Amino acid sequence: METTWLNAQDADFDAKLAALTAWSEERDEEVAHRVRGILKGVAQRGDVALVEYTNRFDRRDVSAMDELVVDQAQLQAALARIPAEQREALEAAADRVRRYHEKQKQDSWHYREADGTLLGQQVTPLDRAGIYVPGGKAAYPSSVLMNALPAKVAGVGEIIMVSPAPEGIINDMVLAAAAIAGVDKLFTLGGGQAVAALAYGTETVPAVDKIVGPGNIYVAEAKRQVFGKVGIDMIAGPSEILVVCDGKTNPDWIAMDLFSQAEHDEEAQAILVSPDADFLKQVAQSMETLAATLERETIIRTSMKHRGALIQVKDLDQAIEIANRIASEHLELSIDDAEQWAKKVRHAGAIFLGRHTPEALGDYCAGPNHVLPTSATARFSSPLGVYDFQKRSSLIGCSPEGASSLAKIASPLARGESLTAHARSAEYRIKKR
Amino acid sequence: METTWLNAQDADFDAKLAALTAWSEERDEEVAHRVRGILKGVAQRGDVALVEYTNRFDRRDVSAMDELVVDQAQLQAALARIPAEQREALEAAADRVRRYHEKQKQDSWHYREADGTLLGQQVTPLDRAGIYVPGGKAAYPSSVLMNALPAKVAGVGEIIMVSPAPEGIINDMVLAAAAIAGVDKLFTLGGGQAVAALAYGTETVPAVDKIVGPGNIYVAEAKRQVFGKVGIDMIAGPSEILVVCDGKTNPDWIAMDLFSQAEHDEEAQAILVSPDADFLKQVAQSMETLAATLERETIIRTSMKHRGALIQVKDLDQAIEIANRIASEHLELSIDDAEQWAKKVRHAGAIFLGRHTPEALGDYCAGPNHVLPTSATARFSSPLGVYDFQKRSSLIGCSPEGASSLAKIASPLARGESLTAHARSAEYRIKKR
Numbered sequence: 001m002e003t004t005w006l007n008a009q010d011a012d013f014d015a016k017l018a019a020l021t022a023w024s025e026e027r028d029e030e031v032a033h034r035v036r037g038i039l040k041g042v043a044q045r046g047d048v049a050l051v052e053y054t055n056r057f058d059r060r061d062v063s064a065m066d067e068l069v070v071d072q073a074q075l076q077a078a079l080a081r082i083p084a085e086q087r088e089a090l091e092a093a094a095d096r097v098r099r100y101h102e103k104q105k106q107d108s109w110h111y112r113e114a115d116g117t118l119l120g121q122q123v124t125p126l127d128r129a130g131i132y133v134p135g136g137k138a139a140y141p142s143s144v145l146m147n148a149l150p151a152k153v154a155g156v157g158e159i160i161m162v163s164p165a166p167e168g169i170i171n172d173m174v175l176a177a178a179a180i181a182g183v184d185k186l187f188t189l190g191g192g193q194a195v196a197a198l199a200y201g202t203e204t205v206p207a208v209d210k211i212v213g214p215g216n217i218y219v220a221e222a223k224r225q226v227f228g229k230v231g232i233d234m235i236a237g238p239s240e241i242l243v244v245c246d247g248k249t250n251p252d253w254i255a256m257d258l259f260s261q262a263e264h265d266e267e268a269q270a271i272l273v274s275p276d277a278d279f280l281k282q283v284a285q286s287m288e289t290l291a292a293t294l295e296r297e298t299i300i301r302t303s304m305k306h307r308g309a310l311i312q313v314k315d316l317d318q319a320i321e322i323a324n325r326i327a328s329e330h331l332e333l334s335i336d337d338a339e340q341w342a343k344k345v346r347h348a349g350a351i352f353l354g355r356h357t358p359e360a361l362g363d364y365c366a367g368p369n370h371v372l373p374t375s376a377t378a379r380f381s382s383p384l385g386v387y388d389f390q391k392r393s394s395l396i397g398c399s400p401e402g403a404s405s406l407a408k409i410a411s412p413l414a415r416g417e418s419l420t421a422h423a424r425s426a427e428y429r430i431k432k433r
Numbered sequence: 434m435e436t437t438w439l440n441a442q443d444a445d446f447d448a449k450l451a452a453l454t455a456w457s458e459e460r461d462e463e464v465a466h467r468v469r470g471i472l473k474g475v476a477q478r479g480d481v482a483l484v485e486y487t488n489r490f491d492r493r494d495v496s497a498m499d500e501l502v503v504d505q506a507q508l509q510a511a512l513a514r515i516p517a518e519q520r521e522a523l524e525a526a527a528d529r530v531r532r533y534h535e536k537q538k539q540d541s542w543h544y545r546e547a548d549g550t551l552l553g554q555q556v557t558p559l560d561r562a563g564i565y566v567p568g569g570k571a572a573y574p575s576s577v578l579m580n581a582l583p584a585k586v587a588g589v590g591e592i593i594m595v596s597p598a599p600e601g602i603i604n605d606m607v608l609a610a611a612a613i614a615g616v617d618k619l620f621t622l623g624g625g626q627a628v629a630a631l632a633y634g635t636e637t638v639p640a641v642d643k644i645v646g647p648g649n650i651y652v653a654e655a656k657r658q659v660f661g662k663v664g665i666d667m668i669a670g671p672s673e674i675l676v677v678c679d680g681k682t683n684p685d686w687i688a689m690d691l692f693s694q695a696e697h698d699e700e701a702q703a704i705l706v707s708p709d710a711d712f713l714k715q716v717a718q719s720m721e722t723l724a725a726t727l728e729r730e731t732i733i734r735t736s737m738k739h740r741g742a743l744i745q746v747k748d749l750d751q752a753i754e755i756a757n758r759i760a761s762e763h764l765e766l767s768i769d770d771a772e773q774w775a776k777k778v779r780h781a782g783a784i785f786l787g788r789h790t791p792e793a794l795g796d797y798c799a800g801p802n803h804v805l806p807t808s809a810t811a812r813f814s815s816p817l818g819v820y821d822f823q824k825r826s827s828l829i830g831c832s833p834e835g836a837s838s839l840a841k842i843a844s845p846l847a848r849g850e851s852l853t854a855h856a857r858s859a860e861y862r863i864k865k866r
Contacts, residue, residue, distance in 0.1 A: 253861045362827070382824045413522050413574070425689040426793040
């Protein structure tokens with residue numbers, strides 16, 4: 001299988017690795033311009049614009065907004081309709097995801113100082129969250145669970161889901177997942193118009209406080225443009241996996257783990273790092289054999305050719321050093337003592353420990369979220385979580401004594417910044433003797 | 434004093450309040466274009482571009498990058514040079530801010546299921562954070578503390594501060610605050626070029642993972658443009674205060690609390706809400722009298738005229754309802770039982786409880802951060818905190834038994850999404866009997 005072979009001992013390794021992992025999102029000015037028009041249209045004309053854009057972009061023929069509403073009865077019907085095996089798998093996955101996310105819930109806290117002054121933070125859920133779920137070719141019920149359940153656990157008042165239904169078709173498993181996750185309202189809207197509806201609200205679609213979920217280039221650009229008016233999650237780049245293996249895992253397993261990333265799309269990135277040169281060759285052989293057995297062989301070959309790599313390293317310490325440099329979305333440590341090695345990992349979206357933890361388990365049902373920072377943004381960001389649907393307000397309650405002593409600190413600082421009203425507002429609270 | 438008088442019982446109140454509090458950031462295409470050029474210049478030409486832009490925009494005459502470096506000895510010298518009262522106030526404020534922020538530190542966590550599977554999150558600090566501190570006309574040492582200390586408490590490896598020194602002048606209190614906060618490197622850089630240096634790195638300035646801190650329109654636009662490459666905090670709008678008072682606080686105190694916001698700039702917003710119509714008149718009278726005694730009278734009058742308001746409400750419940758609608762950056766509850774009332778507040782950057790807690794104490798030294806969500810973004814975002822300088826990696830470690838049972842859930846879901854490599858990667862881990 002055509003892919004890049006690298007050796008970390010080579011002089012030009014750093015440059016080659018940097019080039020391989022570089023990803024700069026191309027922002028298309030034409031797309032940005034079109035999206036601006038769509039946002040404006042929905043902001044100004046509401047439902048009427050939504051119907052127009054949806055007919056045009058999703059090749060539909062609806063005459064009014066109510067045809068774009070999917071009610072709770074339809075969600076429940078889809079749940080009853082799908083095969084039992086799928087329903088049970090969705091319910092089992094949802095249970096596990098819910099249980100894990102419960103641990104992320106943050107509580108209000110405060111403490112009181114000796115003079116009676118109270119300090120703390122009050123933690124509250126968002127009033128309303130919007131969830132974008134791609135439709136059409138690829139339907140991802142797992143995305144419904146992963147985006148809606150953290151919001152639900154956070155206690156968000158209302159969860160609004162949008163998902164396009166090109167030619168009127170929407171996937172039953174997606175609807176079933178919405179039923180299981182407790183989505184409050186669902187509209188068959190997609191693209192920039194769906195994002196606009198969530199950000200500004202229309203006669204029918206309520207405005208939300210934050211929009212999360214993956215989408216195509218129009219959705220990503222629209223999220224960027226409404227950022228500030230509402231909160232958004234990260235704009236995701238192509239999916240990535242970095243597998244570190246000591247050479248003692250079945251090479252077929254590792255090959256398939258790499259493919260589970262490469263099959264997503266041509267730009268997905270799958271990299272294997274090992275100190276065992278023979279093992280790298282065995283995995284390459286497994287990849288060649290297994291690729292031929294997969295429906296998505298062409299996508300896999302393209303992804304491995306342009307963005308994949310097999311990297312030989314000196315030892316596992318060097319492997320972890322490279323993992324920290326790449327800051328991959330998914331990091332699989334297919335090695336002994338993976339728990340101990342993980343402590344040396346500084347940057348990764350999710351860390352999969354040991355030979356029995358393929359990324360695919362995390363994608364669906366282990367419990368942690370599958371919405372993870374891509375393109376090295378794990379250096380500064382985190383998996384989607386309950387904390388993304390909660391926010392904090394500082395609490396400051398000064399006792400008269402506390403205020404008096406704090407005012408004596410604040411006053412010279414405010415005057416040092418030439419903010420006299422600040423100083424005098426504080427000074428009013430200084431106790432006279 | 435000229436300002437807007439509203440009564441919440443009036444039919445057109447909702448529309449008038451919405452118009453008063455509306456704020457849409459004007460993104461200037463000309464500014465965006467210039468900033469793109471500056472970012473490109475620094476990305477391509479590094480230090481040389483920084484020297485050029487700094488000479489041009491900050492009216493300086495330096496010949497090399499080393500003249501834009503402020504070393505630790507200079508920071509310590511400034512700390513020794515400022516008056517004792519200022520030094521002690523800075524140190525006392527820093528102590529309190531540090532102590533409060535220690536409570537925000539998040540720890541790694543995990544749990545183990547009955548079959549031995551481990552799930553959790555590993556929490557790590559950023560490697561490097563960049564802090565922008567405005568210079569020139571207004572120097573804000575308190576901003577240095579509020580931005581650098583949470584990063585320090587989080588355990589960030591290196592804190593890089595940038596602050597412009599127009600005509601070579603930089604404020605001693607700002608340098609002293611940097612010394613106290615433990616800033617690792619300081620460069621006298623400002624504007625888009627400073628943001629570019631932090632985002633891309635140059636020969637001298639190390640690239641950071643996240644950029645925080647307030648700045649002018651060029652800084653805000655530059656932060657927007659580098660967002661994704663690095664993390665950023667929120668883009669701040671004009672500062673706001675909403676005071677809710679039952680009429681039993683000294684009207685001079687309330688007038689000065691409003692001014693402590695109005696004095697920031699012409700676009701700052703100060704609003705008082707009270708069920709007591711006479712009290713509103715008394716505060717208006719106090720404002721008239723007190724304004725004349727302040728250096729920033731003109732700014733205050735402009736701000737109160739265009740963006741300020743005195744609002745009469747039916748009762749305190751209605752006041753809190755309005756507070757939730759506005760989602761103000763600062764919310765002062767100058768009422769009895771403020772702690773109880775605060776529990777009804779769903780959206781606010783910071784809540785100041787009781788008559789002895791003016792916003793100014795929170796701005797400088799109470800402990801909580803003064804970087805707060807503006808323009809109603811408190812609906813979905815939080816004060817700057819230690820959590821902004823930490824990030825999480827999911828941990829998933831399946832036992833062979835755990836993997837086998839999870840794979841049986843993942844497999845039908847993956848096949849339902851037509852992702853066969855995912856399914857097969859999972860299925861390899863199913864135990865054969």
